[in-house]
Amino acid sequence: MAEQAQGDDGRFVSRLTRETLALILAGGKGSRLHELTNWRAKPALHFGGKFRIIDFPLSNCVNSGIRRIAVLTQYKAHSLIRHIVHGWSWFRASRHEFVEVLPASQRVGGEWYRGTADAVYQNLDIIRTHEPKQVLILAGDHIYKMDYGPFLAAHSETGADMTICCIEVPVEEAAGQLGVMTVNAEGRIVAFDEKPEKPNSIPGKPGICLGSMGNYVFNTEFLYEQVIKDADTPGTQHDFGKNIIPSILKGYRVYAYPFRDPQTGSQAYWRDVGTLDAYWEANMELVSVTPQLNIYDRQWPIFTHQWQSAPAKFVFDEPGRRGEAIQSMVSGDCVISGASVRNSLIFSRCQVHSYSKIDDAVVLPDCDVGEHSQVSRAIIDRGCKLSAGSVIGVDKDEDRRRGFRVTDRGITLVTPDMLGQKMHFTR
DSSP: OOOOOEESSSSSSHHHTTTTEEEEOOOOOOGGGGGGSSOOOOGSSSEEEETTTHHHHHHHHTTTTEEEEEEEOOOTTTHHHHHHHSSOOOGGGTTTOOOEEEOOOOOSTTTOOSHHHHHHHTTTTHHTTTTOSSEEEEEEEEEEEOOHHHHHHHHHHOOOOOOOOEEEEHHHHTTTTTEEEEEEEEEEEEEEESOOOOOOOBTTTTEEEEEEEEEEEHHHHHHHHHHHHHHTSSSSSOOOOIHHHHHHTTTTEEEEEEEETTTOOBOEEEEEOHHHHHHHHHHHHHHHHSSSSTTTTTOOOOOOOOEEEEEEEEEEEEEEEEOOOEEEEEEOOEEESEEEEEEEOTTOOOEEEETOOEEEEETTTEEOOOOOOOEEEEEEEETTTTTTEEEEEHHHHHHHTTTOOOTTTTTTEEEEETTTTOOSOOO
């Protein structure tokens, strides 16, 4: 049995967290986000008014008592690394606390990371120096709040070699997107398919399958053994979901850990914001009166890096020229000058000028919306300068004609490059 207790705040306090090394896999390109990830890795993408996606797994680690963390990066990682250096460098080395960045640096064999398992394999020498008892491997590109303490405790109590965190999702959402598993009555995984086109439903729950969150706990020596074996295997894709997990199910103890709300026992909040529609929708959920994701929770804060900024400002109070925001989130250093913002998120350092209207939009930092503009059901990428009289998201055919991307659900993406503003720097 794991040595564990439960504190007054409901969290597990355990030696397991202190003896755990967390590896956050943050090298993904996020190709389904199209131009939104042309100049940044998906985990570096802005979310929720002031955060970045990487802040969620990092904050989960800190709030769970895990203070030894390594972030593995690869694709266009400059803005991600800069964010981590600026916002996550406050740990105490004297207490063996840290957030390290492990970029793909051709440490083994002169190659970049060839898959999730290879990313771990290429850093085994570094991982060994920290002598962890167990390794927590986390996807760096999902939005959720989770105490990893009970996850680690369940892994220890079952005597598992590996434990996979899972969530119940509709079959149509998991198809081609998530790893899907089948478990027996004890929770042991008996089958695993990586991103199947036709996932198997949970017995007794038609249309619902058990999807992998991409979060794993490994016994350390077992992890070493498996990634080394994978590296020596010809023809492998060096991926946990495609190769390692299917290969260990018969000979080893691999268990599923259901991710549930600790208060209600129901399905917990988790979002894979891997498409433009999913990214827009997850942001828009936050402006509702009682969103599922509570980012105002002082018991489980989401930490981030932010510049010192002035308060948001709303000016002019004239008929037709009133600075206002209704059911919206407006971040610091923003000026809403005689414009109307409804059901939208305006990220930091944005200006929206007189007579403009923004509805159902996600406007990333450093944008400038000119006078008499109209923006609806759109994502405006960081640094966009919309000229006076711009109309975006109203006529989808016109949006396409202008070179903007329009999703199947009618969300328009606008980036500086699409506007002819060739910024070409990582943001």
